[in-house]
Amino acid sequence: MIDATLHPDRLFPADPATRAIARSLFAKVEHMPIVSPHGHTDPTWWGDNPSFSNAADLFVIPDHYVVRMLVSQGVPFEDLGVGAATDPRAVWRRFAAHYHLFAATPSRLWLDHAFQTVFGLTQRLSETTADMFYDAIGAALATEACKPRALYDRFGIEAIATTDSALDDLAHHRAVRDSDWSGRVVPTYRPDACVDPEFDGFTDNLARLGEITGCDTTTWAGYLDAHRARRACFIELGATATDHGHPTAATLDLPQDEAAALFARVSRNAGAPGDAEAFRAQMLTEMARMSVDDGLVMQLHAGSSRNHSDMVHARYGRDRGFDIPARTDFTGGLRPLLNAVGMDSRLTLILFTLDESTYARELAPLAGAYPCLRLGPPWWFHDSYEGMLRFRERVTETAGFANTAGFNDDTRALCSIPARHDVARRVDCAFLAQQVVTHRLSEEEAHALIPDLTTGLAKKAYNL
Amino acid sequence: MIDATLHPDRLFPADPATRAIARSLFAKVEHMPIVSPHGHTDPTWWGDNPSFSNAADLFVIPDHYVVRMLVSQGVPFEDLGVGAATDPRAVWRRFAAHYHLFAATPSRLWLDHAFQTVFGLTQRLSETTADMFYDAIGAALATEACKPRALYDRFGIEAIATTDSALDDLAHHRAVRDSDWSGRVVPTYRPDACVDPEFDGFTDNLARLGEITGCDTTTWAGYLDAHRARRACFIELGATATDHGHPTAATLDLPQDEAAALFARVSRNAGAPGDAEAFRAQMLTEMARMSVDDGLVMQLHAGSSRNHSDMVHARYGRDRGFDIPARTDFTGGLRPLLNAVGMDSRLTLILFTLDESTYARELAPLAGAYPCLRLGPPWWFHDSYEGMLRFRERVTETAGFANTAGFNDDTRALCSIPARHDVARRVDCAFLAQQVVTHRLSEEEAHALIPDLTTGLAKKAYNL
Amino acid sequence: MIDATLHPDRLFPADPATRAIARSLFAKVEHMPIVSPHGHTDPTWWGDNPSFSNAADLFVIPDHYVVRMLVSQGVPFEDLGVGAATDPRAVWRRFAAHYHLFAATPSRLWLDHAFQTVFGLTQRLSETTADMFYDAIGAALATEACKPRALYDRFGIEAIATTDSALDDLAHHRAVRDSDWSGRVVPTYRPDACVDPEFDGFTDNLARLGEITGCDTTTWAGYLDAHRARRACFIELGATATDHGHPTAATLDLPQDEAAALFARVSRNAGAPGDAEAFRAQMLTEMARMSVDDGLVMQLHAGSSRNHSDMVHARYGRDRGFDIPARTDFTGGLRPLLNAVGMDSRLTLILFTLDESTYARELAPLAGAYPCLRLGPPWWFHDSYEGMLRFRERVTETAGFANTAGFNDDTRALCSIPARHDVARRVDCAFLAQQVVTHRLSEEEAHALIPDLTTGLAKKAYNL
Numbered sequence A, B, C: 001m002i003d004a005t006l007h008p009d010r011l012f013p014a015d016p017a018t019r020a021i022a023r024s025l026f027a028k029v030e031h032m033p034i035v036s037p038h039g040h041t042d043p044t045w046w047g048d049n050p051s052f053s054n055a056a057d058l059f060v061i062p063d064h065y066v067v068r069m070l071v072s073q074g075v076p077f078e079d080l081g082v083g084a085a086t087d088p089r090a091v092w093r094r095f096a097a098h099y100h101l102f103a104a105t106p107s108r109l110w111l112d113h114a115f116q117t118v119f120g121l122t123q124r125l126s127e128t129t130a131d132m133f134y135d136a137i138g139a140a141l142a143t144e145a146c147k148p149r150a151l152y153d154r155f156g157i158e159a160i161a162t163t164d165s166a167l168d169d170l171a172h173h174r175a176v177r178d179s180d181w182s183g184r185v186v187p188t189y190r191p192d193a194c195v196d197p198e199f200d201g202f203t204d205n206l207a208r209l210g211e212i213t214g215c216d217t218t219t220w221a222g223y224l225d226a227h228r229a230r231r232a233c234f235i236e237l238g239a240t241a242t243d244h245g246h247p248t249a250a251t252l253d254l255p256q257d258e259a260a261a262l263f264a265r266v267s268r269n270a271g272a273p274g275d276a277e278a279f280r281a282q283m284l285t286e287m288a289r290m291s292v293d294d295g296l297v298m299q300l301h302a303g304s305s306r307n308h309s310d311m312v313h314a315r316y317g318r319d320r321g322f323d324i325p326a327r328t329d330f331t332g333g334l335r336p337l338l339n340a341v342g343m344d345s346r347l348t349l350i351l352f353t354l355d356e357s358t359y360a361r362e363l364a365p366l367a368g369a370y371p372c373l374r375l376g377p378p379w380w381f382h383d384s385y386e387g388m389l390r391f392r393e394r395v396t397e398t399a400g401f402a403n404t405a406g407f408n409d410d411t412r413a414l415c416s417i418p419a420r421h422d423v424a425r426r427v428d429c430a431f432l433a434q435q436v437v438t439h440r441l442s443e444e445e446a447h448a449l450i451p452d453l454t455t456g457l458a459k460k461a462y463n464l
Helices: A016-029 A041-049 A057-061 A064-072 A087-098 A106-119 A131-143 A150-153 A171-178 A200-212 A218-235 A258-269 A277-295 A310-316 A335-341 A358-367 A385-399 A414-437 A443-461 B018-031 B043-048 B053-059 B065-072 B086-096 B108-119 B132-140 B147-155 B173-177 B202-213 B218-238 B256-267 B276-292 B310-316 B337-341 B358-367 B385-399 B414-437 B445-462 C017-031 C043-048 C055-059 C064-072 C088-097 C106-119 C130-141 C146-153 C171-178 C204-213 C220-236 C256-267 C276-292 C312-318 C337-343 C355-368 C384-399 C414-437 C443-460
Strands: A032-035 A158-159 A241-246 A297-302 A349-353 A373-376 B035-036 B158-159 B241-246 B297-302 B349-351 B374-377 C034-036 C158-160 C239-244 C297-302 C349-353 C374-377
Touching: A016 A414, A016 A443, A032 A414, A032 A443, A032 B358, A032 C355, A041 A150, A041 A171, A057 A087, A057 C034, A064 A087, A064 B202, A087 A131, A106 A131, A106 A414, A150 A158, A150 A414, A200 A218, A200 A258, A218 A258, A218 A277, A241 A277, A258 A277, A277 A335, A297 B202, A349 A358, A349 B053, A349 B158, A358 A373, A358 A385, A358 B445, A358 C374, A385 A414, A385 B241, A385 B385, A385 C384, A414 A443, B018 B147, B018 B414, B018 B445, B035 B414, B043 B147, B053 B086, B053 B132, B053 B414, B065 B086, B065 B108, B108 B132, B108 B414, B108 C158, B147 B414, B158 C204, B173 B202, B202 B218, B202 B256, B218 B256, B218 B276, B256 B276, B276 B297, B276 B337, B349 C034, B358 B374, B358 B385, B358 C443, B385 B414, B385 C384, B414 B445, C017 C171, C034 C414, C034 C443, C043 C146, C055 C088, C055 C130, C055 C414, C064 C088, C088 C146, C106 C414, C204 C256, C220 C256, C220 C276, C239 C276, C256 C276, C276 C297, C276 C337, C349 C355, C355 C374, C355 C384, C384 C414, C414 C443
Parallel strands: A032 A158, A241 A297, A297 A349, A349 A373, B035 B158, B241 B297, B297 B349, B349 B374, C034 C158, C239 C297, C297 C349, C349 C374
Antiparallel strands: none
């Protein structure tokens, strides 16, 4: 069996002088609490505190990073328990036999970290160790110490946000609030299902939004009121932010009568070509205006071509690893919104991209000018060692640190949360150490900055 | 008070062997004269040699890098003396209190360098040291040693180009020529105001161009003649170059009758959609043809979406830090111009971009083929340590060094000139040291190249 | 004379600990055989085994990297023997006098390697050494040891693919097969001339394709059959792959009656605007379907704007260094093809790009999901030290190593083949060493991976 014990210097620069600085910075933040202002953990976990069932259900089947990599190398979805009921131990063995595929990927860093720090497994996962891992993880999952709320405490989480549909009843958030558990779990208002005319069941969703709120969502004014009402419910349960997943960063600021006419078309399924995109664009500006009023921080995750494979979507559903990024235009796209409310100090709009070519060209110049803008951390495919370094290298010289929003783990994989924050902290220490050794920052400045990068900026940007 | 003395090894690589090579290269060029073939210093300074008034007027209010960063963090323009008459000491204190925002930005490198080398201030600027800095800088500015021509000499400037409207009377350049001062200050022909139909006052500018030159600028032929006449005046005062700031790199080479018809439309404010862009595109090719004739080196600065915020533009004017880059297409855009005159050895066209994704994909392949093309140094947001390294890493393998045009400081901030050249020289030494230590260049080759990168290539590209 | 002996540590990282790991990895693969699954060597060499004539004909005149660099610095094509019969020694002297232009380019690495390892010349090429080099190379070329088949053996080539027109009679490949030489030289089916309606002589090419195959290429069905027939001929002579050079990555999957109508238009030269692009796009999907049937691995080289200068094309022909990359959209472009056959395990489609911004944004996510996709190595301008590092850094974290296709030298310059593989192996060792020293991979994993990166992945991807 191969020893895979995490090295204490992992992700630190090779040069000994630089590494020493990184180590000393990391010592300061390694054990700071985790602030997780954006992510996709299941509210059921926090509300009901159930046990997880087995290693395959925890680490493989729901993880689109893992599933897509195995599929890309010819493993059928069905063999991974997707689109078929498959024995979880068989799924796990298949995963273990292919674990070498993850060499040099962030998934490997996250998984090894979880195996070791949550389950005490320090060997390399492989065909040989598959059953041993499966059994050990299974046994641990049956204990109290591995139930969600216990993990929250073990992980040192200070606050965590979930991401919730505008149509969600937030029962689990209510359960947390009404419990005697001290964890801070807050919802995030994600209205895509009621904002995107191309979302499955959009017109039904509008009707449902009307029922929930008592607003007349057949009219533009009533529809906007319904959003306001739902936002208020989210705020009441602790929400500090909204989140918007859009294929592009296009925004519009139409005169209200034109917006109402556009709504009339899309809400009756009578949109012309371009109307769906126009409506999403208009709604970003409307949501920004609501944020000015109610104080919810706005997040925009733009640029993913969701469900790129029709067959995978039809047969296996959403979020199976077949969402592919495309070019994204922030400079032109955001202009209508920014002209409407971009100089208003009450607004915070946090931008995320999958198009790294926009970091230095568009996002840093925009965030380095408009008071409302902050840059979210590297997202999805870029939530990685190299991705984080590229982000810092391309963004910092123009936008500084204060125009960034700290780290988000953005995950539905609970056990990866400490690993992801660990990686982010290490990369930030590596980046600052490089600044110090090249005399762009003093060591004192780096020590003053690292707690901000770790949690300070996130708490400030998200009002947490 | 915190010591902020510049470290002699700043910006050199961390690895000791690589650093030693960088140091030895830098020793060769550290004190070479400054050649500044493109920039925006005020000709009044050189013609009249006035005293600067105070630290805020020198370092804060006119510096769009500084102002936009403070605005991005919620400081109102008015508090920075923009759009309001504000006590300069109050402006300075506000700037000093926010100086930490500039950590890890080029502005910090430039400002610290100027504070120390021009004013002898080696502490870190902060709320605590604000008044001390303000007073010391103010006292120095009152002396002869801090007047523009004295700074030119102290900075070791060998030649500097300003950037001047086609409508400028060049009186200050004439004053320099007619003075007994030995500084070499040359104008640069920047005709945007008379070439871009979307420029404020375009039609008035055409009329004015006619008055100045005696040409009939209501006709296409007369309009072109007017440009020829103005270029001749610039040449007479030492100009060696033109400069063109365009939103895109589009060029056109229309038949002359179509070009004349296009001019007729835009000059009468009767342009159709697309005419403004077409006219700018056509004029780049016309200007290239004029350069073939009169020998002026042509510069194209493409890709800035100027005045992105309507409100900032309306209330505070141009150049306030709200110009945001956008994607730029050089491969398709330049083709008509290059087909017209791209193989003519009499033309030099220096390209600048804000879209780094074009470095390796478009600019290096273009410059590594067409004899007329040279690549300008990293521009604006990319005039930075990381930006310069990215430029060299992406461009050199395809275009070599000889197809680049050396360094431009491109600044209106006089005291930052030595700092900017210092940064560029250090980064080039770091880059070459990296080449040497990985045995891609010999140390002798690096020593032969570094003076070229420092001033040789700039003098050659700009005929200075 | 300047010593230019290749340093054994060239291209390895500066940090001593990292360098030591790179050295140890390289020791394992330095002398492994060369597998060259994609390239442009002349089949005549392998079929006839002629002598090369002189240094200029071998190293300068046919090398578009060399010619374009000299042209970019003002050397006329004619002086380089292009478009004029020029004394080869004069061409060589001109090249030698400008050899400094190649400092820090891959061409320098390749040429120095060839001079030293093939011809034993360890001085730096320059005006001074020009004649000495010319004579020494000329003398060597007259010997048996420098004939193509001998070089194949000296270079340790295990298999090499050429790239051949769909209209080629493959006589030289037949000659190799029927000879007693043991070299493995296989053709690659490149049908651009019969697939791209904008290719010179397209309609004549269709007629010729009909003649060769006996298929009725005036009909859509007959035309597709003709491709099938030619592919079968290629397969019979050892081909394992096809190759497609397209200006974009656009694909289409039209209903067959629409495809037939489109073919009818373009084959009669009656295409509407957009038809040529649509036909190329449709044909990629048709070729993918044929690959599903006959097992040929498909390669797509997308994104070059060929013959950017009309004058150079008209006067000096194709492949003169005036092909310029442009932005390429894989996410949208490939979707129709991938929806048609992207989940079929019988297909392998290897993607190449000149637009590095697609590495992390599009190509790695696509290859990390679709089972048919593999990523080809950095192509053309990016076949370089920095280019290869960027590729690994941007691709690996999302796609892993197994979704890449190993190295291609992709060259028509026979003597550069060992040099190119040497560079690729060194960069991969440098990359893996960096992974090891930052504890992202164990040293054992790196040792297990390096033979795969060297030849294993290439053999697997290309079925060689």
